[in-house]
Amino acid sequence: RVMVEEGIPTGVGAIFTDYDAALAYLRSQFSRPEHDAGIVVKASGLAAGKGVAVCSTLAEAEEALHRTMVESVFGAAGEKVLIEDCLVGEEASLLAFSDGRTVVPMLPARDYKRVGDGDQGPNTGGMGCYAPSPYLPPHVVQDVVARVLQPAVDGMRQRGMPYVGVLYAGLMLTAQGPRVLEFNCRFGDPETQVLLPLLESDLVDIFLACMAERLHELTVRWNSAHAVTLVMASGGYPAAYEKGKEIRGVEAVDSLEEVVVFQAGTRVDGDRLLTDGGRVLAVTATAPSQDRARERAYAAVERIDFEGAHYRRDIAAPTPASPPAVVAHEIGSAYAEAGVDIEA
Ligand code: GLY
Numbered sequence: 001r002v003m004v005e006e007g008i009p010t011g012v013g014a015i016f017t018d019y020d021a022a023l024a025y026l027r028s029q030f031s032r033p034e035h036d037a038g039i040v041v042k043a044s045g046l047a048a049g050k051g052v053a054v055c056s057t058l059a060e061a062e063e064a065l066h067r068t069m070v071e072s073v074f075g076a077a078g079e080k081v082l083i084e085d086c087l088v089g090e091e092a093s094l095l096a097f098s099d100g101r102t103v104v105p106m107l108p109a110r111d112y113k114r115v116g117d118g119d120q121g122p123n124t125g126g127m128g129c130y131a132p133s134p135y136l137p138p139h140v141v142q143d144v145v146a147r148v149l150q151p152a153v154d155g156m157r158q159r160g161m162p163y164v165g166v167l168y169a170g171l172m173l174t175a176q177g178p179r180v181l182e183f184n185c186r187f188g189d190p191e192t193q194v195l196l197p198l199l200e201s202d203l204v205d206i207f208l209a210c211m212a213e214r215l216h217e218l219t220v221r222w223n224s225a226h227a228v229t230l231v232m233a234s235g236g237y238p239a240a241y242e243k244g245k246e247i248r249g250v251e252a253v254d255s256l257e258e259v260v261v262f263q264a265g266t267r268v269d270g271d272r273l274l275t276d277g278g279r280v281l282a283v284t285a286t287a288p289s290q291d292r293a294r295e296r297a298y299a300a301v302e303r304i305d306f307e308g309a310h311y312r313r314d315i316a317a318p319t320p321a322s323p324p325a326v327v328a329h330e331i332g333s334a335y336a337e338a339g340v341d342i343e344a
Helices: 002-006 019-030 058-070 138-158 191-198 203-211 250-254 290-301 328-336
Strands: 013-016 039-043 052-055 081-085 090-099 103-105 114-116 120-123 128-131 164-174 177-184 221-223 226-233 259-263 266-269 272-275 279-287 341-343
Touching: 002 138, 013 019, 019 039, 019 058, 019 081, 039 058, 052 058, 058 081, 090 138, 090 191, 090 203, 103 138, 128 191, 128 290, 138 164, 138 177, 138 328, 164 203, 191 226, 191 259, 191 279, 226 290, 250 259, 259 290, 279 290, 328 341
Parallel strands: 221 341
Antiparallel strands: 013 081, 039 052, 039 081, 090 103, 090 164, 114 120, 128 226, 164 177, 226 279, 259 279, 266 272
8 A cells, every 4th residue: 555655666456355355356357358467366464475376377366365365274364365466577676774764775686486496386485595686787776766665665754654674675677667576574585695695884883873863874885796595495395394304514514615504494403403494594605706606505505415405406597588697896886876885
């Protein structure tokens, strides 16, 4: 509602708490002659990143709606649903710090939400990520700040709810321009695993400046390296999976230069490290180029293993349609104008 009122570009959609009304809307949307890209059915509440169904046929969409509103597979999170046009394009995440007034964008990142290579299979909480994303060059970062992040922060302040903290805009870069898929009032996972290793400034200084509403006085600096993170998930994830598998190789990889292993779904049992969740580890590598960071990250995950482990093989891989990778020594001056400060 705030996006519509503030003119923030997003997908056309409607919100329902009544199943019959939602079903009627769904059917009317699929009967539109210009409708081709599909429909997205979203549980409005928290569903661990799994409450979104991207449906290309009416039958799939009806099933998703039934599961969400009638079978209540997401519990109370599915009592309200958002039915939206599917947005097609390259996905991008632009996170920003906000003190309620000033917005400072971070480096743009690219998250991979589908479980399988080539964006196949169901959605997950995120299977890998890299930054900076060449799909969001500096002038587009500037445009997204002006048309999305700043109006959102201004709109919340004007409604008496100033937003202080990290605001995450999940974007689809459509042929018609960037459109908001979602906002998160937090860092992203796995975006954080590529952004924080590139942050040169002290995060505490930034948070203190946000709290004191003096973010405009601070220069948030990033280094000019590239970061790639790969998520290692449990066998079966994002559907049912087993826990308690022994993980080997983490210490050896953690001691490598320019590699850090973030543990998410793990637990310690005596001197053993065990899996304890769907997304188990995120292995991040940094390097002066995206290609080198990707090679380092894959070399690192190959040294870690646990029964059933799986990860995507195409994270940060260039595709025929990719724009040229951002060149580390060129990004400093280019991003400066967009408000992102790079230290070479
Ligand atoms: N990477 C998606 C999220 O954090 O919501």
